[in-house]
Amino acid sequence: MSQQHAVNGVLPKGKVLTLETMNPNVKKVEYAVRGPIVQRAVQLEKELREGAKKPFTEVIRANIGDAHAMGQKPITFLRQVLALCAYPDLLEDNKFPEDAKQRARRILAACGGQSIGAYSASPGIECIRQDVSRYIEKRDGGIPSNPDNIYLSTGASDAIVTILKLLICGEGRGRTGVMISIPQYPLYSAALADLGAVQINYYLDEDKCWSLDVNELKRAINEARQHCNPRVLCIINPGNPTGQVQSRECIEQVIRFAKEENLFLMADEVYQDNVYADGCKFHSFKKVLFEMGPEYSSTVELASFHSTSKCYMGECGFRGGYMEVINMDPDVKTQLTKLVSVRLCPPVPGQALLDLVVNPPQPDEPSYNTFIKERTAVLAALAEKARMTEEMFNTIPGFTCNPVQGAMYTFPRISLPAKAIDKAKVKGKVPDMYYCMRLLEEEGICLVPGSGFGQRDGTYHFRMTILPPAEKLKIVLDKIKNFHIRFTEEFS
Amino acid sequence: GELQAESLAPCPGEAQRSSTCVFVQGVKKPYTELIDVTWGDPQGAGLKPLTFARQVLAACLYPKLLNNERLPADVRQRAEGLLHECHGGSVGSYTDLPGIPQVARQISEFISRRDGGVPSDPDHILISPGSQWALQNILSVLVRGDGGGGGGGGGGVRSGVLTPQPSYSLSVMSVVGLGGVPVPYQLWEEQGWEVQVEELNRALEAAEGECDPVALYVINPGNPSGHVQRRKSIQDVIKFASEKRLFLLADEVYQDCIYKENIEFLSYKRVLAEMGPPFCDTVELASFHSASKGLLGEYVCGFRGGYVELVNMDPAVMKHVFTIFSKDNAPTPGQIALSVMRGLQSLQEDKGQTVFLLLKVHEVLNSLPGVSSHPVEGGAFAFPRIDLPPKAIQKAKDLGMEPDIFYCLRLLEDAGLFFTPGCEYGQKDGTYHVRYDTMDDLLTRLAAHHTQFMNDFS
Numbered sequence A: 001m002s003q004q005h006a007v008n009g010v011l012p013k014g015k016v017l018t019l020e021t022m023n024p025n026v027k028k029v030e031y032a033v034r035g036p037i038v039q040r041a042v043q044l045e046k047e048l049r050e051g052a053k054k055p056f057t058e059v060i061r062a063n064i065g066d067a068h069a070m071g072q073k074p075i076t077f078l079r080q081v082l083a084l085c086a087y088p089d090l091l092e093d094n095k096f097p098e099d100a101k102q103r104a105r106r107i108l109a110a111c112g113g114q115s116i117g118a119y120s121a122s123p124g125i126e127c128i129r130q131d132v133s134r135y136i137e138k139r140d141g142g143i144p145s146n147p148d149n150i151y152l153s154t155g156a157s158d159a160i161v162t163i164l165k166l167l168i169c170g171e172g173r174g175r176t177g178v179m180i181s182i183p184q185y186p187l188y189s190a191a192l193a194d195l196g197a198v199q200i201n202y203y204l205d206e207d208k209c210w211s212l213d214v215n216e217l218k219r220a221i222n223e224a225r226q227h228c229n230p231r232v233l234c235i236i237n238p239g240n241p242t243g244q245v246q247s248r249e250c251i252e253q254v255i256r257f258a259k260e261e262n263l264f265l266m267a268d269e270v271y272q273d274n275v276y277a278d279g280c281k282f283h284s285f286k287k288v289l290f291e292m293g294p295e296y297s298s299t300v301e302l303a304s305f306h307s308t309s310k311c312y313m314g315e316c317g318f319r320g321g322y323m324e325v326i327n328m329d330p331d332v333k334t335q336l337t338k339l340v341s342v343r344l345c346p347p348v349p350g351q352a353l354l355d356l357v358v359n360p361p362q363p364d365e366p367s368y369n370t371f372i373k374e375r376t377a378v379l380a381a382l383a384e385k386a387r388m389t390e391e392m393f394n395t396i397p398g399f400t401c402n403p404v405q406g407a408m409y410t411f412p413r414i415s416l417p418a419k420a421i422d423k424a425k426v427k428g429k430v431p432d433m434y435y436c437m438r439l440l441e442e443e444g445i446c447l448v449p450g451s452g453f454g455q456r457d458g459t460y461h462f463r464m465t466i467l468p469p470a471e472k473l474k475i476v477l478d479k480i481k482n483f484h485i486r487f488t489e490e491f492s
Numbered sequence B: 001g002e003l004q005a006e007s008l009a010p011c012p013g014e015a016q017r018s019s020t021c022v023f024v025q026g027v028k029k030p031y032t033e034l035i036d037v038t039w040g041d042p043q044g045a046g047l048k049p050l051t052f053a054r055q056v057l058a059a060c061l062y063p064k065l066l067n068n069e070r071l072p073a074d075v076r077q078r079a080e081g082l083l084h085e086c087h088g089g090s091v092g093s094y095t096d097l098p099g100i101p102q103v104a105r106q107i108s109e110f111i112s113r114r115d116g117g118v119p120s121d122p123d124h125i126l127i128s129p130g131s132q133w134a135l136q137n138i139l140s141v142l143v144r145g146d147g148g149g150g151g152g153g154g155g156g157v158r159s160g161v162l163t164p165q166p167s168y169s170l171s172v173m174s175v176v177g178l179g180g181v182p183v184p185y186q187l188w189e190e191q192g193w194e195v196q197v198e199e200l201n202r203a204l205e206a207a208e209g210e211c212d213p214v215a216l217y218v219i220n221p222g223n224p225s226g227h228v229q230r231r232k233s234i235q236d237v238i239k240f241a242s243e244k245r246l247f248l249l250a251d252e253v254y255q256d257c258i259y260k261e262n263i264e265f266l267s268y269k270r271v272l273a274e275m276g277p278p279f280c281d282t283v284e285l286a287s288f289h290s291a292s293k294g295l296l297g298e299y300v301c302g303f304r305g306g307y308v309e310l311v312n313m314d315p316a317v318m319k320h321v322f323t324i325f326s327k328d329n330a331p332t333p334g335q336i337a338l339s340v341m342r343g344l345q346s347l348q349e350d351k352g353q354t355v356f357l358l359l360k361v362h363e364v365l366n367s368l369p370g371v372s373s374h375p376v377e378g379g380a381f382a383f384p385r386i387d388l389p390p391k392a393i394q395k396a397k398d399l400g401m402e403p404d405i406f407y408c409l410r411l412l413e414d415a416g417l418f419f420t421p422g423c424e425y426g427q428k429d430g431t432y433h434v435r436y437d438t439m440d441d442l443l444t445r446l447a448a449h450h451t452q453f454m455n456d457f458s
Helices: A036-049 A076-086 A088-092 A098-110 A126-139 A155-167 A187-195 A214-224 A248-260 A285-291 A330-341 A348-357 A368-393 A418-426 A431-443 A470-490 B014-024 B051-061 B063-067 B073-084 B101-114 B131-142 B169-177 B197-207 B231-244 B268-274 B315-326 B332-343 B348-367 B390-398 B403-415 B441-456
Strands: A150-154 A176-182 A198-203 A229-236 A264-268 A302-307 A320-326 A462-465 B125-128 B159-165 B181-186 B212-219 B247-251 B285-290 B306-311 B434-437
Touching: A036 A431, A076 A088, A076 A098, A076 A348, A076 A368, A076 B051, A088 A098, A098 A126, A098 A348, A126 A150, A126 A320, A126 A348, A150 A155, A150 A330, A150 A348, A155 A176, A155 A187, A155 A229, A155 A264, A155 A302, A155 A320, A155 A330, A176 A187, A176 A214, A187 A198, A198 A214, A214 A229, A214 A248, A229 A248, A248 A264, A248 A285, A264 A285, A285 A302, A285 A320, A320 A348, A368 A470, A418 A431, A431 A462, A431 A470, B051 B063, B051 B073, B051 B332, B063 B073, B073 B101, B073 B332, B101 B125, B101 B306, B101 B332, B125 B131, B125 B315, B125 B332, B131 B159, B131 B169, B131 B212, B131 B247, B131 B285, B131 B306, B131 B315, B159 B169, B159 B197, B169 B181, B169 B212, B181 B197, B197 B212, B197 B231, B212 B231, B231 B247, B231 B268, B247 B268, B268 B285, B268 B306, B306 B332, B348 B441, B390 B403, B403 B434, B403 B441
Parallel strands: A176 A198, A176 A229, A229 A264, A264 A302, B159 B181, B159 B212, B212 B247, B247 B285
Antiparallel strands: A150 A320, A302 A320, B125 B306, B285 B306
């Protein structure tokens, strides 16, 4: 209890806010992508700057999907428009192309006081929401999208957590259960822990290129019904960390499953432009839903998420994103609108950026050629790096690496010698964390252990981004190979 | 959780939407545009942004401008320095916790300068997308929503947070949203909206059995009250928090908006430090600030930059707080805004203009029949009390709405002015208030409408 009074003017010892008194859910929150290994990496960078001698001259941060940090250049057009919005005097500068100026003027006109520094409406600037819905219609072959169903957000993560807040309720056996893939992007597990939801794991099939099997969904939900109330199914497509791109067939099966089991579908589609493998294609959940006919399209509740952080833009720092909600109960939607107002509004520069992503230069516009060139180059480079990585990792004894069909990561399975596993236990570390820490200390490469994403018991993985420039990536892959051979030797 | 707070206008900019409706319907109104003064957004109300800040931001966004000689050298230098600290030299990258290192350092230097030299540790500063976001994160660590945590075990007592009445409604909503219980303590209108310890005691006692109070939330300068706490008042609150073992949450976003002569803003941190032991080493405090408010002529609310400074927090808890914040990167443009704002000096002329405006506001308000307003000492709003005529109150009841909502609706319809009714912030039963931003053009409309309204219902 926090109510203790001073006795004879002497204050009782001990803090008010301790591990015991704080919200117990917070203790369960972990976010591996920025967890202890990253903190160590930051520490090593500091030491390097201060002149310490290490077996490496820089730390390569292959832990987080941050393209620009790894040297990817921003798309010129996007930054031109944003600069014009930030400092409208530049509209007089003839070094800026006319199509950039036109978009800047349009965005500024939609902002309060004609400035991107003003607050916007909580669900986002109206005309941008309209542009987003037009983009979705075009992407989905004409299936209508209503701007009132679009909520702009502070990155996709913000929107995902907002929807989860609405969905999670109940007590004991009635507590909301949320289905999420294993492996998964740890924002989900962190949010579920924070909100006190029950996490229901469904395993992706590593032997079948991380594909999703409906029978596994059924197994997971039947088991879960014994101790919670499953209400939500989350799916990341293209996948993170696995990179698998769901087939149309699979998406239909998932939708059917969601309808049968009365589940709210959350489709995280932030990597929708990052598709590399031959024969793979991005199918939006919404499109497939509507093409399945009114029996599904008028009943299944769906929220789709997108962002400006990935794809060819890589603008993580702007925190731009949106969600589209389909078939949401109107009363709940009112509550959703109220909920998003508590943080006032999403960052307006991010909203402006999103507007450009959904409204890129058209073939008849001056910036088109450069824009297409830059975009194609980014995506082609990623595709090549995806291929290179898979190829290289599969030459390492003890590595099994599925094709990187999409997204920005590779998630190879690594076999660890029994002695290494024992050593890890002695050191109080999970085996793949021990492995990754050793790699960091010896080669200066920062990865995230598979335990941070979830994996089948007895298997070990790590997630590495494919973002470093090709030349550097080759070196990284070589270093990992050499490290693994050494490591296996050491514990043989 | 259930969000019970109803809001007349949940979205800033709703006025724009209303105005669209008005024009589409082709109804003639005695005004041609709506003035939305509900959200404390001076940029939205037409003030000109500071060129320097905007130039720096533009150069950071489009680094090709670093070679553009039309931009002054200091702008380019500043932008270069900021970009140097961004991963990959791009504002499109994520930033580490607590934010761009330079920005966290600048903030800590600013805090230390502000507090007469009291040291500030950049490692205890966390940058967030706006101060409300930071407040929610801290509340989520403090508040046990279902008394037991995780899966709703039930049987436990929910956490309580003492909140002022009147108060910034979104903060109270945040407490409710997390499953906590707001425990309102009245601010004394008769004493210019002061915080009184007897009232804090009363509120705490009333909460007994209802919830487990864990924190005390104060807003200084007050929103909507505009009151600026004096040192003694702050000390009393700190002593109360210490004695009753409450975590102190100090919302100080309006600290740059002080108008009254001979008052200076004293931060909770500074007063705490200057109280010496045992308080300075033991009282746990989180202070919140934002880039969104301030007298510098440059308002960047839309960029979403804010921060919290943690004082005397248990290091084990701090680790978990960092994990919570690590999931939410503060937008880089917002961090740049914070950096530039902190580096700029107050523009004396701007302050002078605002002080003049406020005196005018005070004069006009108190000249209106049935309106009484305390002088606005700080903040961005006025919160006058309106003694509504009985006929108006009756009419409101007939329409099934709160009397101050009725007043505000009429004001919106007839004069195109968008104020927020006092019931949204909490007020003493039987009293009515309105909150609005202290801008000048609206005073004429307000005066005219108000006189008419009072006549209609006399």
